[in-house]
Every structure is written in C-alpha cells, then in structure tokens.
Amino acid sequence: MIIMSLQKFLTKTATLEINEPLLMALELMSYGRHPYRILVTNGEGKVVGIITGRRALEVLMGVRGTGMAKKKGLRRTLEEAVRIFMDESHEIFLEDVGIEALLKFMVENSIGYTVIVDQSRRLKGIIHEVTFLERLRGKRFNASTGDFMSREAITLSSGASVRNGGRAMVEKRVRRLPIVDSEGRVTGIVTIGDILRFILSEAKAQDSLELDIEEISRMPIEAVSSKKVVAARPEEDLGEAAERMLDNEVSGMPVIDAENRILGIISRIDVLKAIVSVVGIETLKAEIDG
Amino acid sequence: MVKIEDYAPIVGDGAIETIKKMAEIIRGEKAVHVNATSYGGGVAEILNRTVPLARALGIDVSWQTLKGDTDFFTVTKKMHNALQGDQDVSIPSEEFGMYLKVNDENASVLDLDADVVVIHDPQPLPLIRHRKRGKWAWRCHIDTSTPNNAVWSMLEPMVRMYDLTIFSMERYIPKGLPVPAIIDYPTIDPLAPKNASMKPEEITRVLERYGVDPDRPLIGQVARFDPWKNPMGAIDVFRKVRSAVPGVQLAMIGAFAKDDPEGAEWHERVVKYVGMDKDIFVLSNLDGVGDLEVNAFQRAFSVALQLSKREGFGLTVTEALWKGVPVVATRAGGIPLQVIDGTTGFLTDGIDDAAGKTVLLLRRPWLARELGEGGKDHVRLNFLITNGLSNYLRMHIELVGKMG
Structure with a gap:
C-alpha cells in the first residue's frame, strides 16, 4: 500500500488556546471565512479538543443541562475559558496516515473533517471535505443531486424568532434552516453562524453587565437570516452542486423545484459520499491525487 | 490505587x-x-x-x-x-x-x-x-x-x-x-488488567491453560453470546478460513452478565453449532476467563473478528486495536469509526468477504503488523x-x- 503524502492536502485551521474565553471562539466564528469548528490547543500547540458552532450555540441558548448562561448570565459565560465548553476531538490522525484512509473514514462516518497531528499531538492541519471536492472541480458524474439529497428537510416558518431558530438547530442537530412561507417556498436561510454573529454583536452593543439571552433572542429570524439563498435543483449533476457550495463557501444547501418549493437538503459530505458511491473509491482517489 | x-x-x-x-x-x-x-x-x-x-x-x-x-x-x-x-x-x-x-x-x-x-x-x-x-x-x-x-x-x-x-x-x-x-x-482504559501490557510467557500460560496451541495461528471474537453479535457468523468465517489456512484456531470468548438472560441459551446454541470441532474454543467467565485472560487471548489473536449485526459502539474492537491486532469487522454501530478499511483492519460485506480478508492477513503478517500499528495509534489518539x-x-x- 503506497501512502500518498498528506502535505499537499493539509489546510490551516482556526485554533484557540484552552484558557482563552468562549467569547474568542465566537469572534473567530464570526469573522473571515466563518469557520464552523475551532480546534483547541494547549500552550504547546497540542490538540486537546474542539468547539463547534452548535456547541457554542447550545451554551448560549442554555439548552444543555441547567444552562450555564441562564444561571450565571450570558456575559460571564462568554468570559469563561473554552476548556469547559469544548468537546473531545475523536477524528485525530497522525501525519503519516494515507489520504485514502482519511477519505474512507470521512465517507463511512459522514464526518466532514479530520485533524492531523504529529506523534506528540501537535497540530499539523486539517483535511476536510472541501479538500477533496476542490480537486473534483469540473468533473461530472452522471448522477442527480435529487437522488442523494436528504428528503427530511427541517425548515423554519418566516414568523419565527431567533430563539425558535436557535433551539431548532440545537434540537434537530442541523447547521442551517431554510425559511419557508406558508406555501413551502424558500424565502431565506439562517445558519448557526448567523445566530452566533447576532449574539456577539448584541453582546458588544449592550453595555449592561447582564445580557439577557431571552430578551435578545425574541428578535424575528429575518433580522439575522439571509435572503440570498444558495440552492440546488434536483436534476443538477453532483459535480455542479459541489461547485456551487464551494463557490459560495456554504457547507450545505436546500434543493428546490422550479416554484422555489423545498424538496430536500444536500451537504458537502452528502455529495462526497454520493460521488464515492457512484465512481468508487479507487477512481476517486486517482482523480484526487492527479 | x-x-x-x-x-x-x-x-x-x-x-x-x-x-x-x-x-x-x-x-x-x-x-x-x-x-x-x-x-x-x-x-x-x-x-x-x-x-x-x-x-x-x-x-x-x-x-x-x-x-x-x-x-x-x-x-x-x-x-x-x-x-x-x-x-x-x-x-x-x-x-x-x-x-x-x-x-x-x-x-x-x-x-x-x-x-x-x-x-x-x-x-x-x-x-x-x-x-x-x-x-x-x-x-x-x-x-x-x-x-x-x-x-x-x-x-x-x-x-x-x-x-x-x-x-x-x-x-x-x-x-x-x-x-x-x-x-x-x-x-477503554489502557492500564486496566484487560488492556495493560503482558509478558509473552503470561500469554502463553493462559493459552495453554485452555488447551490452545500457542504455535498455531489463532483468530477470535470477544462478545456476549447474543444474536446481535452474530457468533454463528464468526464460526462460519473461521470454517472458510481454515480451508485456506489449515491449522488455524478460533476462540469465541464471552461473558454472562446478570442482565442478559439470553446469554445461557445462546451459549448453548454456539456450543451446539461448534459440535466436536477441536479447533474452536468457546470460553466464558464460567470457565475462569476474566479480564487478564481476555487480554491474553486478544494479544494472541493474529486477527480479531467482530461480525456483529448491531453494536452500541464496539469496545471489544477498541480493545483489540489497542493491542495492535487488526480487526475484520462488519459496519455495525461505532465500528467504522475504529476500523478504517485497509488502515486499521478491514470492513466486510459478508461471510465470504470476511473470510477472504482474514486469510489475507494470516498470509501476510507484515500487512497485519502495519494495520495493527495503525489501530493502536488510532485508539491512543481518540478512544x-x-x-x-x-x-x-x-x-x-x-x-x-x-x-x-
């Protein structure tokens, strides 16, 4: 088995030190390319955990356990070290692992990224689904997006509040919610990142010591959602769908019909899995390495 | 302490x-x-x-x-x-x-x-x-x-x-x-008696105590006696493997827990399915197989099998990988998080495929060693x-x- 070097596939990623505050995680998730997940390292640059947008939202919306934010207040929670909010990372690999192994791991488990470290757990970079999809630009697979989308699209009605949206994302464990009108037509989309940015901007705008998450999340969802919806059509080739997500830097999108009605949802990892099922892992590996 | x-x-x-x-x-x-x-x-x-x-x-x-x-x-x-x-x-x-x-x-x-x-x-x-x-x-x-x-x-x-x-x-x-x-x-706990390192002579002693020949290859499945763990499937795999690699032995190791009244019934079924086959060892805590013995057996496996139809997570897979043993397994539960096809073991699609992959590993000890090392690293970093x-x-x- 020849192991292809990982070097050319490695991507840099946002990191945070373990003693830095949760606020810093939100800052990182809110600016630049809005990373959904941030790796947490110790003072020696060793990977000790991960914090995702959903995890941050859970804490801030007070949806886990007693809700620290409810008990101690939002501002104090934001100042708390990320150490107690992060999750353990279970997708860590050594730098000598083959790219094929990572591809198989991600596709088998529907996991969109892997963390690459050296023998002493120092971060070398990440490999994620974008790494593979970027290398497949221009390819077509004779396979329709509609055949591989998830038909259980969870949506939000246009009259919902930020709180409704945040809770739905946490409870349904999704990263984005298309907003639909009474006839099922997509009118907008909101992501976890949108809600986190909103909470952060409110936290900065308000001087008061006690920020009330209940109060600020009563705002209508339209205040934070995007009207510009990146979407796919069911008859589109998987390759086209992948490129649209890459071009617009979104990790998933609704699949809609000619009347703008929602038919399903497709994500980058869904597309990667679908491509593997269509062309086979060996062909894909050759394409990626080429 | x-x-x-x-x-x-x-x-x-x-x-x-x-x-x-x-x-x-x-x-x-x-x-x-x-x-x-x-x-x-x-x-x-x-x-x-x-x-x-x-x-x-x-x-x-x-x-x-x-x-x-x-x-x-x-x-x-x-x-x-x-x-x-x-x-x-x-x-x-x-x-x-x-x-x-x-x-x-x-x-x-x-x-x-x-x-x-x-x-x-x-x-x-x-x-x-x-x-x-x-x-x-x-x-x-x-x-x-x-x-x-x-x-x-x-x-x-x-x-x-x-x-x-x-x-x-x-x-x-x-x-x-x-x-x-x-x-x-x-x-898993790497320092528990079930997972801590053992001396070769300790392993040999355990194998000999149960009549297993330490000089012949051994494969095995560690799991409760339960239909979801597919013990008959593991035995079927073994029988196919033996036709290609004569001399191989199989250990089926389980434990009876008080919350599992089906265990005795399924143990009996497994024993019946094995019949008089002298190369298959069906062992449990009732035979004195405790943590130390499970540890020894897992370390003696050339290949660990996990043919489960359903798994909560599959900690016995984690244990085998930690011991540097490649695992041939189904895609049940958390197994695909642990068994990365071609890197820490093989994921299989059926009895014939599992037997083929097991034979491959028995014939190519260098490959088994490579996958075993990959498995140990994977567990150390994640589980x-x-x-x-x-x-x-x-x-x-x-x-x-x-x-x-």
Missing part, C-alpha cells in the same frame, strides 16, 4: 492538567451512576474504571447497580432488543408494570441523593420518577437509530423527564427527542479513558452550572 498521573506517559501531561483543572471546579460534588450489572458488557467495563478515577480526583462518585430477578431482566432484555431494532418485540402492560415496580423497589434502597445522577440504559430508566433533587442524565449505550416505535413510545415519556441524554453516536439520537442530547464515544473522563467532567460542570 489508580491515579490520573499514571496516564501521563500515554496521553501526555497536557491532557492530565486539563482533567485536574476541571475536576477542581466540582471537587466535593456528589455524583451517582446506576446501571444493571457490575460485570459483563461495555457499560460495567467503563464504570469499573472511570468511577475510581473520578473519586481519585476528589469527586464523590458512587456506582450502584439495580437488583432484579430473571423475569425483570428478561423484560429489560426485550426492551434492549426492541430499542436496537427488533420490530417483533412487544411488551405487555403487565410486564411493563413489573418493570416499573422493580424500579420503584430499587429506588427505596438506592442512594439517589446527588448533585448529578447518571442512569445507564433502559433497565434503571424509571428511577427518574423518584428524583428528589439534582440534575439527571440518561446515558443510552444502545444503537437506537431504528427503534421499535411501540416500545420506544412506552419509554420516551420517562426519557423526557431527564435534563440531558447521552448517546454513543450522532445517528442514535431518536428523532424528535426534545431533551438536549450529547455524543460521548465510549473509551482512551482520559477522553471519556473529560467528557463526564464537562457534563457535570455544565449540568450544575459551576464555573472555574
């Missing part, structure tokens, strides 16, 4: 420091874990190691087990099977009533007065009806991705009473569950007890709302 510092050479000082700082936040807090059995199966395995470690960190943790008779555990095993996807199971109301009554009786003798109470699996689930104080979490170790809805709807009202639910995999979280859910991958302990500490901190 076990100390958290003992793990530093394996996971590094940084991980240990993080754990100690978190433990400091909830030092003196009282936590209780309740499950159905103190031995046999992954849950007992995890608690057996995690609880003393948490106590050593200054947290007042206790582990209590449910008392029940065979009738009770027959009903709870039916529930287990139903949650795991057996659509033919039904629980009549009188059986459900008995299940609640046994839990009521247990509630009067168990000490459930704690800051955090963690209830494991369906057997003690109804104890939540006796909550006096504290935050309660339900830790479900079962693959509940396609549950029997009739049985799930009987249990769900009680699940809704919990503050938090914990599952082993994202896809196990039941759809529409309104209780917050977190994911916690099970982990050791320090990860599990950190998750539990964070859960506790957040449930009680304490800050650093």
Whole structure:
C-alpha cells in the first residue's frame, strides 16, 4: 500500500488556546471565512479538543443541562475559558496516515473533517471535505443531486424568532434552516453562524453587565437570516452542486423545484459520499491525487 | 490505587492538567451512576474504571447497580432488543408494570441523593420518577437509530423527564427527542488488567491453560453470546478460513452478565453449532476467563473478528486495536469509526468477504503488523479513558452550572 503524502492536502485551521474565553471562539466564528469548528490547543500547540458552532450555540441558548448562561448570565459565560465548553476531538490522525484512509473514514462516518497531528499531538492541519471536492472541480458524474439529497428537510416558518431558530438547530442537530412561507417556498436561510454573529454583536452593543439571552433572542429570524439563498435543483449533476457550495463557501444547501418549493437538503459530505458511491473509491482517489 | 498521573506517559501531561483543572471546579460534588450489572458488557467495563478515577480526583462518585430477578431482566432484555431494532418485540402492560415496580423497589434502597445522577440504559430508566433533587442524565449505550416505535413510545415519556441524554453516536439520537442530547464515544482504559501490557510467557500460560496451541495461528471474537453479535457468523468465517489456512484456531470468548438472560441459551446454541470441532474454543467467565485472560487471548489473536449485526459502539474492537491486532469487522454501530478499511483492519460485506480478508492477513503478517500499528495509534489518539473522563467532567460542570 503506497501512502500518498498528506502535505499537499493539509489546510490551516482556526485554533484557540484552552484558557482563552468562549467569547474568542465566537469572534473567530464570526469573522473571515466563518469557520464552523475551532480546534483547541494547549500552550504547546497540542490538540486537546474542539468547539463547534452548535456547541457554542447550545451554551448560549442554555439548552444543555441547567444552562450555564441562564444561571450565571450570558456575559460571564462568554468570559469563561473554552476548556469547559469544548468537546473531545475523536477524528485525530497522525501525519503519516494515507489520504485514502482519511477519505474512507470521512465517507463511512459522514464526518466532514479530520485533524492531523504529529506523534506528540501537535497540530499539523486539517483535511476536510472541501479538500477533496476542490480537486473534483469540473468533473461530472452522471448522477442527480435529487437522488442523494436528504428528503427530511427541517425548515423554519418566516414568523419565527431567533430563539425558535436557535433551539431548532440545537434540537434537530442541523447547521442551517431554510425559511419557508406558508406555501413551502424558500424565502431565506439562517445558519448557526448567523445566530452566533447576532449574539456577539448584541453582546458588544449592550453595555449592561447582564445580557439577557431571552430578551435578545425574541428578535424575528429575518433580522439575522439571509435572503440570498444558495440552492440546488434536483436534476443538477453532483459535480455542479459541489461547485456551487464551494463557490459560495456554504457547507450545505436546500434543493428546490422550479416554484422555489423545498424538496430536500444536500451537504458537502452528502455529495462526497454520493460521488464515492457512484465512481468508487479507487477512481476517486486517482482523480484526487492527479 | 489508580491515579490520573499514571496516564501521563500515554496521553501526555497536557491532557492530565486539563482533567485536574476541571475536576477542581466540582471537587466535593456528589455524583451517582446506576446501571444493571457490575460485570459483563461495555457499560460495567467503563464504570469499573472511570468511577475510581473520578473519586481519585476528589469527586464523590458512587456506582450502584439495580437488583432484579430473571423475569425483570428478561423484560429489560426485550426492551434492549426492541430499542436496537427488533420490530417483533412487544411488551405487555403487565410486564411493563413489573418493570416499573422493580424500579420503584430499587429506588427505596438506592442512594439517589446527588448533585448529578447518571442512569445507564433502559433497565434503571424509571428511577427518574423518584428524583428528589439534582440534575439527571440518561446515558443510552444502545444503537437506537431504528427503534421499535411501540416500545420506544412506552419509554420516551420517562426519557423526557431527564435534563440531558447521552448517546454513543450522532445517528442514535431518536428523532424528535426534545431533551438536549450529547455524543460521548465510549473509551477503554489502557492500564486496566484487560488492556495493560503482558509478558509473552503470561500469554502463553493462559493459552495453554485452555488447551490452545500457542504455535498455531489463532483468530477470535470477544462478545456476549447474543444474536446481535452474530457468533454463528464468526464460526462460519473461521470454517472458510481454515480451508485456506489449515491449522488455524478460533476462540469465541464471552461473558454472562446478570442482565442478559439470553446469554445461557445462546451459549448453548454456539456450543451446539461448534459440535466436536477441536479447533474452536468457546470460553466464558464460567470457565475462569476474566479480564487478564481476555487480554491474553486478544494479544494472541493474529486477527480479531467482530461480525456483529448491531453494536452500541464496539469496545471489544477498541480493545483489540489497542493491542495492535487488526480487526475484520462488519459496519455495525461505532465500528467504522475504529476500523478504517485497509488502515486499521478491514470492513466486510459478508461471510465470504470476511473470510477472504482474514486469510489475507494470516498470509501476510507484515500487512497485519502495519494495520495493527495503525489501530493502536488510532485508539491512543481518540478512544482512551482520559477522553471519556473529560467528557463526564464537562457534563457535570455544565449540568450544575459551576464555573472555574
């Protein structure tokens, strides 16, 4: 088995030190390319955990356990070290692992990224689904997006509040919610990142010591959602769908019909899995390495 | 007595420091874990190691087990099977009533007065009806991705009473569950008697004690005697392997747990299926096979099999990988997180495929060694007890709302 070097596939990623505050995680998730997940390292640059947008939202919306934010207040929670909010990372690999192994791991488990470290757990970079999809630009697979989308699209009605949206994302464990009108037509989309940015901007705008998450999340969802919806059509080739997500830097999108009605949802990892099922892992590996 | 510092050479000082700082936040807090059995199966395995470690960190943790008779555990095993996807199971109301009554009786003798109470699996689930104080979490170790809805709807009202639910995999979280859910991958303890390093002569002694020839290749499956673990499938694989690699032996190692009344019946079926085959060894705790012996057998395997049809996570796979043994396995439960096809073992699509991959590894020891090393690295980085302990500490901190 020849192991292809990982070097050319490695991507840099946002990191945070373990003693830095949760606020810093939100800052990182809110600016630049809005990373959904941030790796947490110790003072020696060793990977000790991960914090995702959903995890941050859970804490801030007070949806886990007693809700620290409810008990101690939002501002104090934001100042708390990320150490107690992060999750353990279970997708860590050594730098000598083959790219094929990572591809198989991600596709088998529907996991969109892997963390690459050296023998002493120092971060070398990440490999994620974008790494593979970027290398497949221009390819077509004779396979329709509609055949591989998830038909259980969870949506939000246009009259919902930020709180409704945040809770739905946490409870349904999704990263984005298309907003639909009474006839099922997509009118907008909101992501976890949108809600986190909103909470952060409110936290900065308000001087008061006690920020009330209940109060600020009563705002209508339209205040934070995007009207510009990146979407796919069911008859589109998987390759086209992948490129649209890459071009617009979104990790998933609704699949809609000619009347703008929602038919399903497709994500980058869904597309990667679908491509593997269509062309086979060996062909894909050759394409990626080429 | 076990100390958290003992793990530093394996996971590094940084991980240990993080754990100690978190433990400091909830030092003196009282936590209780309740499950159905103190031995046999992954849950007992995890608690057996995690609880003393948490106590050593200054947290007042206790582990209590449910008392029940065979009738009770027959009903709870039916529930287990139903949650795991057996659509033919039904629980009549009188059986459900008995299940609640046994839990009521247990509630009067168990000490459930704690800051955090963690209830494991369906057997003690109804104890939540006796909550006096504290935050309660339900830790479900079962693959509940396609549950029997009739049985799930009987249990769900009680699940809704919990503050938090914990599952082993994202896809196990039941759809529409309104209780917050977190994911916690099970982990193994590298210093436990079941996983600690052993001298070659100790391994040889164990094999010889059970009549296994240390000079011939050995493959094996470690799992409860249970239809979901597909013991007959493992035997079928072995018989095909033996036709290509004469001289190979098979060890089928299980344990009887008190919450698994099906165990004896399935053990008997397995023994019958093996017949007079002298190359197959069916062994259990009743033969004196404890943690040390399981450790020795796993270390002696050239290839570990895991032909399960369903798995909560598959900790016996984790154990084999930790010992540098490649695993040939189905895609059940958490196995694909651990067995990376061609890197830590092989994922298989059936008996013939599993046999072919096993033969390949027996004929190419260099490949088996490569995959074994890959497996050990994978477990070291992702599935050791320090990860599990950190998750539990964070859960506790957040449930009680304490800050650093």
